Amino acid sequence: MSRDWTALQSCGVVVQENAVLSQWTTFQLGGSCSSLFLCSTPLQLEQTVACLVEKEIPFILIGGGSNLVVSDYGIDCAVIRYVSDIPLISHQKNEITVSGSTQLDQLALYAAQQGLEGLTFISGIPGTVGGAIVGNAGAFGKQVGDVLKSVTLLSADGKQSIALAEDLNFTYRNSRLKETGDIIVEAVFKVCPGQKNELINQRDEILKIRWQKHPDLKVYPCAGSFFRNIEPTSQAQRRQATGWFLEQAGGKNLAVGGAVIFPQHANIIVKTQGCTAQNVYDLAQQMAALVKKNYNLDIVREVRFVGKFDGVADSEKTVIW
Ligand SMILES: Cc1cc2nc3c(=O)[nH]c(=O)nc-3n(C[C@H](O)[C@H](O)[C@H](O)COP(=O)(O)OP(=O)(O)OC[C@H]3O[C@@H](n4cnc5c(N)ncnc54)[C@H](O)[C@@H]3O)c2cc1C
Incomplete structure (x- = not known):
């Protein structure tokens, strides 16, 4: 049934009916x-959520789609994509306020250009600020949660709060x-003064480093590392790379249909010709089974x-699991 979205469209929300989601994931x-x-x-986000709540239309929210595998069957609800091409960022003293829709790398660039230290490690991670906070994205031993001060949240029934x-x-x-499903509208990060040129x-x-290590998404569509690294079992241990276990067990040779392992990294599944989302799911199952069989370890999905x-x-x- 087609509906009237004129009120949302007039505040700049772009609405697509029967939208193909493959276009919106990496x-x-x-x-x-x-x-x-x-x-x-x-504002567009708040108005869209209010409208969907009022019309009792179930929805999910995605950001850059860089950590997702969407089913070949599509999904049975509406989707809000909260991404902004123009960074929505400002700062006062040692705090940066940024929309959840801003791309994470744009935040890193802004901080460096303003001579604000603490966010360089997120450089080059795809996706949005909101997606990064939900999944506590990180690199080089640092995680987004370590530098976050607070967030403005919107619950699925449209109520705002600060956490x-x-x-x-x-x-x-x-x-x-990940459990509550609350939406990150905006975030405040703690930074400290640094040297612009050094940053x-x-x-x-x-x-x-990232260009050398990570797949070029134009050649190898993917969602980054598929499984989390393995948590230490004692304080004396460090987190261990799941890619290492997969590689040792011969995981690089696994493939299902068009879903194959990235040649440079055994923990990254990439899409090649003919690949379906189901192929990716089935290959991930095989990877987990291989590590279980060879090392008796249960690996946990990141994607x-x-x-x-x-x-x-x-x-x-x-819907998202
Ligand atoms: C080539 C490549 C390299 C990568 N490297 C890294 C890396 O170094 N480190 C790392 O941690 N990750 C990495 N990733 C994974 C991914 O980039 C991150 O997980 C990223 O933070 C996901 O953000 P997103 O906006 O794309 O989220 P999406 O994939 O769109 O969504 C992921 C989850 O976040 C939720 N979400 C998204 N936006 C919001 C919001 N505003 N409010 C509430 N929930 C929201 C969605 O509902 C979903 O549950 C990589 C991915 C790729 C493709």
Whole structure:
């Protein structure tokens, strides 16, 4: 049934009916959803959520789609995409305020250009500020939760609140927001004064390292590391690279249909010709089984699935799982 979205469109929200979601994820996989709402500002987001709540239309929210595998069957609800091409950032003294829709790398660039230290490590990580906070994204031993001060949240029923970082239960690649489903409208980060030129050089170094290590998304669509690294079992141990275990066990030779392992990194699944989302799911199952068989370790997924997949009982999951 087609609906009237004129009020949202007049405040700049772009609405697409029967939108194909593969266009909006870095894996470039997935079927369609009934309606897609492209929001770039906090106001557009708040108005869209209020409208969907009022019309009792179920929805999910995505950011840059860089940590998702969307089902080939598509999904049975509306989707809000909260991404802004123009960074929405300001700072006062040692605090940066930024919209959840701003791209994470734009935040890193802004901080470096303003001579503000503390955020260089996020340089080059794809996706948005909101997605990074939910999954406590990180690199080079640092995580977003370590430098966050507070967030403005919007609940699925449209209520706004402010939460301090310490209330978000950050752990490695996780936060309580994955369970609550609250939306990050805006965030405040703690920074300290630094040397602009040094920060820009550090950022350039990080980008160089990332270009060498990570797949070029134009050639190898993917969602980055598929599984989290392995948590230490005692304080004396360090976190261990899941890619190492996969490589030792011969995981680089695994493939299902067009889903194959990135030649330079055994923990990254990439899409090649003919790849379906189901291929990615099945390959991930094989990778987990291989590590279990060879090392008796249960590896935990970092990438999130969206919608229905063959072989997974409906009762086991919500839309994003
Ligand atoms: C090439 C490549 C390299 C990568 N390197 C790294 C890396 O070094 N470190 C790392 O940690 N990750 C890495 N990733 C994974 C990914 O970039 C991060 O997880 C990123 O933070 C996801 O952000 P997103 O906006 O794309 O979220 P999405 O993939 O769109 O969504 C992920 C989850 O966040 C939720 N979400 C998104 N926005 C919001 C919001 N505003 N409010 C509430 N919930 C929201 C979604 O509902 C979903 O549950 C990499 C991915 C790729 C493709």
